[in-house]
Amino acid sequence: MQKFYIETVGCQMNVLDSELVYSGLVQSGLVPATDRRNADIILFNTCSIRQHAEDKIYSALGRLKHWKVLKPYGVLGVIGCMAQKDQNIIFQRAPHVDLVVGPGQLELLPETVHQLLDEKLQRTSEPNLVGRGEESGKKLLVSLKRREHRHAEVAGSFRLFDPVRNPEARLNRFQAMVRIMFGCDKFCTYCIVPSVRGPEQSRPPQEILDEVRRLVGQGVVEITLIGQAVNSYCYKAGGKTVLLSDILYLVSAVEGLRRLCFVTNYPRGMGEDLLWAVRDLPKVAGHLHVPAQSGSDGVLGRMKRNYSATEYRELVNRIYSTIPNASITSDFIVGFCGETDGEFLQTVELVEGSRFRNSFIFKYSERPGTKSAELYSDDVPEPVKKMRNRVLLAIQDKISLEQNRQFIGKxxxxxxxxxxxxxxxxxxxxxxxxxxxxxxxxxxxxxxxxxxxxxxxxxxxxxxxxxxxxxxxxxxxx
Ligand code: SF4
Known part of the structure; x- marks a missing residue:
């Protein structure tokens, strides 16, 4: 019985994709391995958000050259965002890789792995070809490129992947994620996601509901609905439009479900209907992750975030005044192209005024293929980025501690x-x-x-x- 091992980096989308791939591979008759060493199939589920994450994958692939010599029948694959972004470059940089599968093609992964295993078995059983498994056929499964094709064609090339959910594939049996939409159409200038995960596509409400019911039937008590910009969920059929707030009502009604969360919110399009649903539905968690990225209109403009710092502040006020005990978390990028000291200070003011429960702070890292890499120079020196990162973290730590202290005695x-x-x-x-x-x-x-x-x-x-x-x-x- 052949064994597989999946190594996952990146966001919750990748964690969920790995769970689905695990379920698909088990359904196809393969067995999970406890670690890389005893696996016959090794898959890296990759992230393209930061250069560092990609560099780590390439060096991990390099180290597995030896593994392929020892296991010529083994399958080494790269899946996820880096697969869609780098495509054939992966085979060029790591010729011992057999399989490159983008996030929109995961449905085809189990049968492709089996094809490769069969091909390799045939080759390694031919006496004069033993040990030359790396010469068997390479498989590249990726979706169409957004810049080269029409929207509908690209959307159609990102296949939805929905195998039976296997509780063994999850970190635990009582929490699960459910994807309610795929892709992103926001095109923030620093972000590679719209290119590698394709156009926004919302899943039909009934499909979401069925999946939630199945998971609750498996013992899940907390569900997190996920989407790259989850509040952009919009499903139109039969003259009706279903929004995220409707999905919250629908899913909340599932008996046995105790807590419902959703992530990640884009600061535009968080309407009253959504905030009222969070306020009125007891199962819906009052925690909202709403990345601001910067407090400066100049930087937000260069990032093409499509809102101003004032609009973001208004949203924060609206959340606090609508939802009692709401907790907001945010993301910030420091040292974005051209960020001046004055612009950074505006971010500091936003963090100080917004009383976030937590902020995730990242130093800007230029990504080839993004608009910001094309349009602007990554001109903030590394020591300045580091210093701004430290300053913002220290401010957020102080606020987080002040907020947490209010819980003492409760x-x-x-x-x-x-x-x-x-x-x-x-x-x-x-x-x-x-x-x-x-x-x-x-x-x-x-x-x-x-x-x-x-x-x-x-x-x-x-x-x-x-x-x-x-x-x-x-x-x-x-
Ligand atoms: S909203 Fe912006 S940052 Fe988030 S995934 Fe879409 S493009 Fe990337």
Missing amino acids: TAEILVEGISRQFENGGVQLSGRTSCGRIVVFDAPDDRLTGQFLKLNIYDAAPFTLFGRQPEPVFHGK
């Missing part, structure tokens, strides 16, 4: 996600999340509470962690 309900620490003298530290997305850790004798909702008394706080303990049992009577 009770918080969490979904226990698993062990975060194992103590040498017995016992464990478990970790879970509140519905506002805060991490809470607490001590327990073992991990039996994993997957359960639990109320904890919060006694201490750090910027990104709350410390809780289970309430003492109360005994009534004599």
